[in-house]
Amino acid sequence: MNVVVCVKQIPDPAAPPALDPGTNNLSRTGKLILDESDSYGVEMALQLVDAAGSGEVTLVSMAPNGETSGLRTALAMGAARAILVSDDALSGSDALGTAKVLAAAIKRAEPDLVLAATESSDGYTGTTPVQIAELLGLPSVTFAKKVEVTGDSVSVERQTEAGYDEVQCPLPAVVTVTAGVVEPRYPSFKGIMAAKSKPVDTLTVADLGIDAGQVGAAGARQEITGVSAAEERGSGEIVVDEGDAHERIIQFLEQLKVL
Amino acid sequence: MSIDKIWVLAEVADGKTVTASLELISHATTLAGTVEAVAFGDATAAVAATLGEYGATKVHDVGDLGGALPGVPVASAIAAAVASGAGPDAILFPATYDGRDVAGRLSAKIDRPVLTNVVGLAEDGGALVTQHAIFGGTQIASARFTGEGPGLFVVRAKSFPAESRGGGPAEVVAAPAPDAGSTNAARIVARHVEERTGPKLDEADVVVSGGRGLGEKDQYAMIEELAALLHGAPGASRAIVDAGWVPYAYQVGQTGKTVKPTVYLACGISGATQHLVGMKNAKNIVAINKDQDAPIFTVADLGIVGDVHKVVPKLIEALKTRG
Structure with a gap:
């Protein structure tokens, strides 16, 4: 069974984020790392391929400047290869533009299953995987907490507000x-040593047969019109616990009539 | 360009419209002349009165989905209306599991982008302008669509109050989903309801959340116990959801839920920007953390510098004694 995992390389979340002053897009210069949200999909894909007894895991990603450091992390975990779409024309893509690019790249890998995180940690739009499914003409199951493949169908425990649904999907x-x-x-x-020599196919928008006007800033049909400071919330009373801080909390809750 | 008509995805759970949808319907009445709902499932007729009361004049009923996940059939029904020219100028979706699915599917079907994580929506010069909380809610970005409509907006819960507009029942019109072929192949074969006592996380008056400072999974039990004693709901930081201690549904923050309770108790949560964006608009915040420099204290009305393993059990004991 061949599994594609969509992975995103993002600025280190520990570093303070910044906006590009010209476009108000999130600044993605500098070293990028594997989005931690994607490590679950990579791990799950590796386990599913193991259980199936054959096949491989292919990573598909889109990033500026041919960035591969995050991909190498996932290759070191055990993915076999990666397809990276990197093109200056992609800068400023919206989620649908990104989905068009990833869908075209995924098609090349002819996967049995495509895994993705529910959302990225930097942009967290949370719609790209479903947009990809629609563009590829595939069914989708989102918010999986458990995934099992049997024959040519997948069973998923899908998170719901009340608990979870068991979902079957071909x-x-x-x-x-x-x-x-x-x-x-x-x-x-x-794994880290092996990852250095694993194949990373770097493709451009033209390689995928996509019209550059459909993606990137040219294809994005949304714009950030401004950024302003939110209302600040001041800090209040600080109490160092000396064994009786719980009493102060109770007093506070009483004042609020919660108790 | 002006905004004549807005549609809102009305989700129904346990026979009732979810609050997040009612928030959108009542807010939409301030933006457009006509507000209509789109609903699916077998309870649409039963909620038509509520949808009307909050401002929807009509409800497009996709009907029972026969066990299909809502994303594909509901998006197909809306796409058919858009293609026929009967569609609205904008469609609002609550940022729920199904709302996000429908919005993503529809976006690709009609080739329109979608703005997600919307926390504010206003009309400006005949177009809709959104607000998005970024960088832990310290800054607000405004955005708008530049291309042709309809605009698709996925809005976070609690962005607007759900207010009655005093309307009569909404007129129910059938809007069956066209056949979407194999894309609509996912089927719900069983539903599991996890027993939960107390209020829902995003509707609770009191939320008690735990974070990495709890040290280990088993310690989360005291968060649940404290939440129960305060008639509140337990929540969690991303760190312990990622660690597998509690399910995703418990997560408060950027990639989880937004909560605005009367009191938010953060126990062993450092206050990463990821978390702050989901809870900093609580009316009152109490934080317990052993690190006095933890960012959570910058938003806390009452900050306790102390060990959660000492403070929380004492708090639980004291609350039990009060009975």
Whole structure:
């Protein structure tokens, strides 16, 4: 079974984020890392391929400047290869433009299953995987907390407000996985060394046969018109616990008539 | 260009319209002359009165989905209306599991982009301008569509109050989904309701959330116990959801839920921007953290610098004693 995992390389969340002053788009210069949200999809894909006994995991990603450092992390975990779409024309893409590019790249890998995170940690639009499914003409199951493949269908436990639904879906399909549902493996030293020589196909928009006017800032039909400071919330009273801080909390709750 | 008509996806759970949809319907009446709802499932007729009361004059009923996940059939029904020219100028979706699915499917079907994580929506010069909380809610970005409509907007819960507009029942019109072929192949084969006592996380008056500072999964039990004693709902930071301690449905923050309770108790949560954006608009915030420099204290009305493993059990004991 061949599984494609959509992965995103994002600015380190530990570093303070910034907007590009010209476009108000999120600044993605500098080193990018594998979005932690995607590590669950990578781990799940590796487990599903293991269970199937054959096939491989292909990463599909879109990033500026041919960036591969985040992809190498996922390759070190065990993915076999990566398809990276990198093109200056992609800068400023909206979610639908991104979905068009990723869908075209995924098609090349002819997967049985496409996994993605429910949303990225930087842009967190949360619609790209479903847009990809529609563009590829595939069914989709979102917010999976458990995924099992049997023959040519996938069973998913899908998160709901009340609990979860058991969902059955024929393959090929797109499934988005929520965080925390599997424990992503740490790349071994051997894995890290092997990742250096794993194939990363770097493609341009033209390679995918996509009209550059459909993607990037040219194809984006939305714009950020301004950014302003939100109302600040001041900090209040600080109490250092000396064994009786719970009494202060109770007093506070009483004042609010919660108790 | 002016905004004549807005449609709102009205989700129904347990025979009632979800609050997030009512928030959107009542807010939409301030933006457009006509507000209509789109609903699916077998309870549309039963909620027509409520939808009307909050401002929808009509409800387009996709009907029972026969076990299909809503994304494809509901988007197909809306896309058919858009193609026939009977569609609205804008469509608002609550940022729920199904709302996001329908919006994403529809976006690709009609080739229109979608703006998500909307927290404010206003009319400006005949077009809709959105607001998005970014960088932990410290800044607000405004955005708008530049191309042809309809505009698709996925709006976070609690962005607007749900207010009765005193309208009569909405007229129910059938809007069956055209056949979407194999894209509509996912089927719900069983539903599991996890037993939960107390209010829902995004509707609770009191929310007690736990974070990495709890140290280990088993310690989350005290968060649930404290939440129950305060008749509130338990929540969580992303860190412990990622670690697999609690399900995604518990997550408060940027990639989780937005809550605005009367009191938010953050226990062992440092206050990463990811978390703050989901809870900083609570009316009152109490934080317990052993690190006095934790960012959570910059938004707390009452900050306790202390060990959650000491403070929370004492708080639980004291509340039990009060009975």
